Amino acid sequence: xxxxxxxxxxxxxxxxxxNLLFALVGVLLGTAVGVLPGIGPALTVALLLPxxxxxxxxxxxxxxxxxxxxxxxxxxxxxxxxxTPGESASMATAxxxxxxxxxxxxxxxxxxxxxxxxxAGTIATIGLTFLAPFLVELAIQFGPEDYFAxxxxxxxxxxxxxxDSPVRGLTSLFIGLALGLVxxxxxxxxxxxxxxxxxxxxxxxxTTLAVGLFAVGEALYVASRRxxxxxxxxxxxxxxxxxxxxxxRSWKPxxxxxxxxxxxxALPAGGAEIPTFLSYSTEKKLTKHPExxxxxxxxxxxxxxxxxxxxxxxxxxxxxxxxxPTSATAAMMLAGFQQYGLNPGPLLFAxxxxxxxxxxxxxxxxxxxxxxxNLPLVGLWVRLLAIPQPWLYAGILVFATMGTIAAxxxxxxxMMLSAFGVLGFLMRRFDYPIAPVVVGLILxxxxxxxxxxxxxxSLGDPMVLVQSxxxxxxxxxxxxxxxxxxxxxxxxxxxxxxx
Amino acid sequence: xxxxxxxxxxxxxxxxAVAGFVTSAAAQMELKIMAPAAPGGxxxxxxxxxxxxxxxxxxxxxxxxxxxxxxxxxxxxxxxVNSGKGDGNQLMVMGYVMVGALLTNKSPVTLDQxxxxxxxxAEYEALVVxxxxxxxxxxxxxxxxxxxxxxxxxxxxSAGGVDHIAAALFAKEVGADPTKINYIPFSGGGxxxxxxxxxxxxxxxxxxxxxxxxxxxxxxxxxxxxSATKLPNIDxxxxxDQGINLEIANWRAVVAPPGITAEQKKALVDAMDKLNKSKExxxxxxxxxxxxxxxSGDAFxxxxxxxxxxxxxxxxxxxxxxx
Numbered sequence: 001x002x003x004x005x006x007x008x009x010x011x012x013x014x015x016x017x018x019n020l021l022f023a024l025v026g027v028l029l030g031t032a033v034g035v036l037p038g039i040g041p042a043l044t045v046a047l048l049l050p051x052x053x054x055x056x057x058x059x060x061x062x063x064x065x066x067x068x069x070x071x072x073x074x075x076x077x078x079x080x081x082x083x084t085p086g087e088s089a090s091m092a093t094a095x096x097x098x099x100x101x102x103x104x105x106x107x108x109x110x111x112x113x114x115x116x117x118x119x120a121g122t123i124a125t126i127g128l129t130f131l132a133p134f135l136v137e138l139a140i141q142f143g144p145e146d147y148f149a150x151x152x153x154x155x156x157x158x159x160x161x162x163x164d165s166p167v168r169g170l171t172s173l174f175i176g177l178a179l180g181l182v183x184x185x186x187x188x189x190x191x192x193x194x195x196x197x198x199x200x201x202x203x204x205x206x207t208t209l210a211v212g213l214f215a216v217g218e219a220l221y222v223a224s225r226r227x228x229x230x231x232x233x234x235x236x237x238x239x240x241x242x243x244x245x246x247x248x249r250s251w252k253p254x255x256x257x258x259x260x261x262x263x264x265x266a267l268p269a270g271g272a273e274i275p276t277f278l279s280y281s282t283e284k285k286l287t288k289h290p291e292x293x294x295x296x297x298x299x300x301x302x303x304x305x306x307x308x309x310x311x312x313x314x315x316x317x318x319x320x321x322x323x324x325p326t327s328a329t330a331a332m333m334l335a336g337f338q339q340y341g342l343n344p345g346p347l348l349f350a351x352x353x354x355x356x357x358x359x360x361x362x363x364x365x366x367x368x369x370x371x372x373x374n375l376p377l378v379g380l381w382v383r384l385l386a387i388p389q390p391w392l393y394a395g396i397l398v399f400a401t402m403g404t405i406a407a408x409x410x411x412x413x414x415m416m417l418s419a420f421g422v423l424g425f426l427m428r429r430f431d432y433p434i435a436p437v438v439v440g441l442i443l444x445x446x447x448x449x450x451x452x453x454x455x456x457x458s459l460g461d462p463m464v465l466v467q468s469x470x471x472x473x474x475x476x477x478x479x480x481x482x483x484x485x486x487x488x489x490x491x492x493x494x495x496x497x498x499x
Numbered sequence: 500x501x502x503x504x505x506x507x508x509x510x511x512x513x514x515x516a517v518a519g520f521v522t523s524a525a526a527q528m529e530l531k532i533m534a535p536a537a538p539g540g541x542x543x544x545x546x547x548x549x550x551x552x553x554x555x556x557x558x559x560x561x562x563x564x565x566x567x568x569x570x571x572x573x574x575x576x577x578x579x580v581n582s583g584k585g586d587g588n589q590l591m592v593m594g595y596v597m598v599g600a601l602l603t604n605k606s607p608v609t610l611d612q613x614x615x616x617x618x619x620x621a622e623y624e625a626l627v628v629x630x631x632x633x634x635x636x637x638x639x640x641x642x643x644x645x646x647x648x649x650x651x652x653x654x655x656x657s658a659g660g661v662d663h664i665a666a667a668l669f670a671k672e673v674g675a676d677p678t679k680i681n682y683i684p685f686s687g688g689g690x691x692x693x694x695x696x697x698x699x700x701x702x703x704x705x706x707x708x709x710x711x712x713x714x715x716x717x718x719x720x721x722x723x724x725x726s727a728t729k730l731p732n733i734d735x736x737x738x739x740d741q742g743i744n745l746e747i748a749n750w751r752a753v754v755a756p757p758g759i760t761a762e763q764k765k766a767l768v769d770a771m772d773k774l775n776k777s778k779e780x781x782x783x784x785x786x787x788x789x790x791x792x793x794x795s796g797d798a799f800x801x802x803x804x805x806x807x808x809x810x811x812x813x814x815x816x817x818x819x820x821x822x
Binding site for chain 2: 139140141142143144183184185186187188189190191196198199201202268318322348408409410449453456457459
């Protein structure tokens with residue numbers, strides 16, 4: 001196997017002391033910025049680009065990869081502990097993770113997220129090593145109609161999964177879809193529902209919505225309940241570490257999350273959000289403890305976290321093999337390559353194998369470093385929850401505001417943050433699930449533009465949606481998932497009537 | 500919170516430590532450069548390259564880059580004009596895409612409210628088809644567009660941007676109805692490139708740099724460039740050489756806020772003159788593959804005014820702008 005020899009060569013490059021140091025700096029920086037909502041890995045790499053210009057290309061690209069992986073870890077830590085997802089990809093983690101933390105199981109939640117990320121990152125990096133050339137051929141055959149069908153599957157499963165009733169889930173989803181309409185229509189360049197406010201031209205920022213709904217909404221809700229009944233938070237209940245039971249319940253979600261995250265991440269328009277939410281839905285369907293979902297089920301943390309990290313490795317497939325940046329961070333890494341006069345693409349493997357394989361090998365090392373760094377910190381992190389509630393939530397509010405301002409320095413953004421906070425409070429008060437709103441905002445505009453692109457390419461013929469075998473199968477899955485629950489319910493009623 | 504803050508500080512200190520290497524002494528100017536786009540795009544790269552060259556060559560004491568993303572620069576320019584008024588230490592990167600975006604967005608703030616300083620770079624548009632496409636050159640494409648403009652699908656960047664304008668001008672130039680073109684906008688170069696490679700569209704149009712590695716690898720065929728003649732370092736003909744009278748460049752420039760004094764303007768123009776001659780800037784242009792399109796002061800102001808009129812005409816002719 002050529003790949004093995006190349007990888008071994010790569011490893012000898014990656015374990016040079018200087019490169020190890022670069023990887024360490026990268027993962028530390030990445031973890032730090034991943035914690036702050038709004039300041040993501042993309043911005044960090046952008047800030048470092050002019051500085052690393054004089055450094056050795058191998059070392060700085062290894063550092064960028066470390067930042068990328070580190071950001072994924074940092075984002076989930078705040079999602080679990082204070083219900084503030086650092087980036088949209090850790091939104092699904094916040095759902096069960098924060099519930100676990102509140103139930104005193106923050107330790108196992110952080111541990112399963114760290115170990116799951118490690119497992120998924122490692123498997124996905126192996127996938128990157130061996131499957132990249134084949135996967136990329138498949139990925140570019142994926143047309144707009146296929147993306148549209150994939151979005152349909154995500155919509156159906158997500159709205160059916162969240163909340164106590166599908167109607168409430170759908171209501172939330174449609175709020176999100178409506179919010180997603182705001183801004184310039186990508187296909188015609190005309191602005192919709194923006195009312196001349198320049199900040200709305202590009203649509204509503206996902207992190208502003210998520211932080212508003214999750215963090216601000218939560219703070220308001222807790223404040224409103226304080227006098228009625230004080231919620232006692234115990235930072236640690238039971239073991240700080242994962243029990244045997246936790247391991248048993250985590251390993252399958254890790255693998256399933258990886259299986260979803262890596263291929264979808266490798267798609268040019270795949271991203272990290274779809275696989276994390278799909279993984280959450282899958283785990284909720286397959287779990288043996290359905291009653292725990294919504295109250296802190298470990299599967300709901302293990303799956304999405306694995307999917308998240310696997311998709312990060314997936315995005316490197318089109319980046320390295322085609323020079324296609326499919327996420328903001330990947331775009332920055334591409335800029336990083338270009339500043340050394342290197343063009344990622346089919347020729348990079350042939351022209352600079354030392355660099356490519358050094359990078360891939362250092363991904364393994366960055367992953368191991370993150371595990372070693374994060375596991376001992378779990379004990380420290382959970383102590384955050386011992387802070388008295390008013391202080392903790394005041395801190396969360398400062399943190400949320402700071403992150404929003406840092407990402408988009410504008411008063412309009414702050415007003416939106418507050419408005420979404422109130423919306424989040426009301427939705428909590430009246431028992432509507434929050435996650436589908438965010439899913440609608442993220443996926444709605446993508447689904448719309450992919451559908452219109454598909455129709456534009458087919459010159460208006462709707463048959464294009466079912467002519468590709470892949471989209472036909474996905475649409476069928478979506479249809480079945482939509483109808484089946486009602487059908488089963490009907491059957492149940494039928495049986496009940498018979499008795 | 501405490502630990503979070505600690506690790507943040509650690510991050511900040513690490514950044515500061517690395518940053519310490521590059522700050523050089525001398526020079527008096529402390530510039531703030533706005534990139535009215537997210538990190539990673541062309542304007543951001545221009546701003547950060549300027550930052551690097553200005554500080555390394557000692558033209559400016561410091562240069563800070565601020566990203567204000569949104570709507571082809573509409574968000575950034577509004578903030579720049581409102582908060583930067585009279586400040587002679589601020590610059591904003593802009594370009595041809597912003598001219599079109601402000602028109603299509605009906606932005607309340609226009610480029611006339613800024614003080615033009617200098618045009619820095621240009622990048623020509625490339626037209627590509629998949630390697631197995633029956634279209635071999637620009638003439639084949641012209642024939643297809645002329646036969647039925649709706650059947651030729653174009654993949655490029657945002658609606659009303661330079662890619663879209665170039666596609667419309669192509670149709671107009673070959674005698675087809677430019678309002679009938681089937682232009683499919685993609686966000687970000689990656690997605691458009693995937694659609695072209697996958698054979699989902701007839702032709703791709705974007706800056707040459709976006710396609711370079713695929714062309715060299717033989718996966719895409721370059722059928723025309725929008726430069727006046729053949730470019731020295733690119734193996735391919737211009738559209739003009741193939742008898743299609745279309746010349747367009749995606750230029751990038753810097754402007755200053757409104758209400759600055761004549762001295763402040765002169766200082767900024769002088770700084771850009773020095774930047775353009777610096778060895779650091781020349782090296783960056785070479786590494787990034789950008790063409791030097793330097794034009795400063797009043798000459799640039801004249802060019803900018805003319806280009807706005809020309810762009811408006813094109814956008815009206817394709818139906819993107821109504822009045």
